[in-house]
Amino acid sequence: MSAGSNPGAQLHAAVEDAIALHAGRPGGLMPLLHAIQERLGYVPPQVLPRIAEALNITRADVHGVVTFYHDFRTSPPGRHVVKLCRAEACQSMGAEALAQHAQLRLGTEFHHTSKSGITLEPVYCLGDCACSPAMMIDGRLYGRVTPERFDRLLQSMEQP
Amino acid sequence: MTVTLYVPRDAAALSVGAEEVAQAITHAAATHGEQISVVRNGSRGLLWLEPLIEVATPAGRIAYGSVAPEDVPGLFAAGFLRGGAHARLLGPTEEIPYLKRQERLTFARVGITDPISTADYEAHGGWRGLRNALALSGADIVEAVIQSGLRGRGGAAFPAGIKWRTVLNTTGTIKYVVCNADEGDSGTFSDRMIMEGDPFVLIEGMTISALAVGAEQGYVYLRSEYPDAERVFEAAIAAAHQAGYLGDDILGSGRTFHLELRRGAGAYICGEETAMLESLEGKRGMVRFKPPLPAIEGLFGKPTVINNVITFASVPIILDKGAKYYADYGMGRSRGTLPFQLAGNIKHGGLVEKAFGITLRELLYDYGGGSASGRPIRAVQVGGPLGAYLPESQFDTPLDYEAFAAIGGMVGHGGVVVFDDTVDMAQMARYAMEFCAIESCGKCTPCRIGSTRGVEVIDRVRQGERREANIELLRDLCETMLHGSLCALGGMTPFPVRSALDHFPEDFGVPGKAAKAA
Secondary structure, three states: OOHHHOHHHHHHHHHHHHHHHHOOOOOOHHHHHHHHHHHHOOOOHHHHHHHHHHHOOOHHHHHHHHHHOOOOOOOOOOOEEEEEEOOHHHHOOOHHHHHHHHHHHHOOOOOEEOOOOEEEEEEOOOOOOOOOOOEEEOOEEEOOOOHHHHHHHHHHHHOO | OOEEEEOOOOHHHHHOOHHHHHHHHHHHHHHHOOOEEEEOOOOOOOHHHOOOEEEEEOOEEEEEOOOOHHHHHHHHHOOHHHOOOOOOEEEEHHHOHHHHOOOOOOOOOOOOOOOOOHHHHHHOOOOHHHHHHHOOOHHHHHHHHHHHOOEOOOOOOOEHHHHHHHHHOOOOOOOEEEEEEOOOOOOOOHHHHHHHHOHHHHHHHHHHHHHHHOOOEEEEEEOOOOHHHHHHHHHHHHHHHHOOOOEOOHHHOOOOEEEEEEEOOOOHHHHOHHHHHHHHOOOOOOOOOOOOOOOOOOHHHOOEEEEEHHHHHOHHHHHHHOHHHHHOOEEOOEEOEEEEEEEEOOOOOEEEEEEOOOEHHHHHHHHOOOOOOOOOEEEEEEOOOOOOEEEHHHOOOEOOHHHHHHOOOOOOOOEEEEEEOOOOHHHHHHHHHHHHHHHOOOOOHHHHHHHHHHHHHHHHHHOOOOHHHHHHHHHHHHHHHHHHOOOHHHHHOHHHHHHHHHHOHHHHOOOOOHHHHO
16 A cells, blocks of 8 residues: 555655655754645644654744744645735735635635635735736746636636 | 747746746747747846747847737747737847846846856856956955945845955854845845846855855755745756856865755745844744844854845856946945836836936836826835835935935835825835734844734724824834834834825824925
8 A cells, every 4th residue: 555545654754754854954944844844735733743853852942933934834725725915016006905805705714725625825925026916826926916817717726 | 940039937927927928839839830949038027028028030139028828829920930020029129228228237147048057157257257256365355345335235235245254254164155035025026036037146146255255055045935936046056066166176176165045934034134044043033132243153153144145146247347347336335236126006017227326216207107007106115014105205316225214214125116196005004013013023022012012003093093192102112113123124114104104194194294285
């Protein structure tokens, strides 16, 4: 049986692979957490003791880092993650109206996941400030996002 | 004959469909039996015209702007591979006034070369600064950077050469060079454009810095919001290593420099240099007390040069063409050029590299063409979320570090965010406090608590609750944050708040004074 079919084994492999790659690097905790989140979509709280042990730091240290940074999640996200920019440049081009539209359309608020499995998160600048408003879907950047463009992108995401 | 085409891989271009355009072109070329070679270049910085594609013709590069995949069949029909006329035709790229009137030193190659070809970089003047530096002593390199007048482009504008000299003069055997690529300010994207469009210039600049101070290990701390920049930069590091520009024996000199990219995790505060060092060490991004200066005790407690992307990227040309060449640009104590970024509600948003001294008005109207909405420009925020909001009466201020400081503003990282007359400045002031509350590292009280209280007080003002008294309280709070915060986040959040109060009092329900009298 492959590790892919067993969530426990999958989790174990993700953590051990990340430790093998990054635990020995100077300041390796950040790349290690990124590696786990890339594989699993989040950093499960139950793996923190193992990370702490591998890096010879306390669980509190690891917990502190995981909870400090906006990127790290401690529970699984939806099927897709939408990050909507709410910073000044995007605001000047209607990002607040877009944010209202997105929440209404998804039937959920920021930091939550819609029934259709789409997680909505705020982000403060994607560096696309001359093509505002901007958003990111699963790591891909979109500029000049109108409510209509948002709806079109959402439609393709909501297809199973 | 094979025709060379350029379709940007810059994130902004990709965000408006450059990838789809590239695919449509490749597909159509196959259908038409045309031999083409597509170079995925950086962006020329005319971002309102993205996707902007170029065709290499005997008469030079010809640009077509705002190209959508649907335009591609028509472009082929119009013979665009030979520069044929079409509604999207802009003419020779270099003749576009927006570009032609710029003074591109740091951005000399961006949009022109293949970003991850070391040979293309060399063919366009790359690596010359590094070769010169290899023949110089550390002290001579530092002296050249001091003489150039180059100041930190990340915002603080501290003379880069002086910082390098401090690190050079430390006695440690282990030193680091760290590049701050945590470009978190809204309205800024020049770091991203360099890393995606000409990554070798950053690698070369950091390597020169390492040679100057005697460091053998460097890190680039890149924000996680820039996955495209990460891909390009990782490829560039590998290519530079492969070609012998990085590694244990740089160009056969026996000198060593290794470079590694590290990804942030969505914390604005990690753009503050000591918080960034904490993060690089694998900790929470908490601001450190200074002293000790990072130049004395920085990363892992070792002497560390920290500069921003544009600062390092401006070094190769100084070592190539000489300190005087660079210092001949600019005004006063602001020497050289700054890549300004026109953003927000602006018709012609993009990157404008000019010598210091250009006025805000020139940037906004001569380059920017006014607002995108066509409405009057009411307020402009220069220098990111911690920069002041400037009213029209201040648009003639020259962009110079000292001139901006004199009006309570800052040039910062050169980001210019434009708002039209529909903006509610009380809302923007509230947002400044809210952003500080979200992003505060929590170490000092004025920032951690003050920002949340600031949001509450502004809410009361906006609701008309004891307005005069609450405005006084807000100003008092700003004073406390300004003087009592540990770093620029809490210490400068008052700038946008106070400037909004000073210049746009009517938005807070207070009758305008100077503004109304006019």
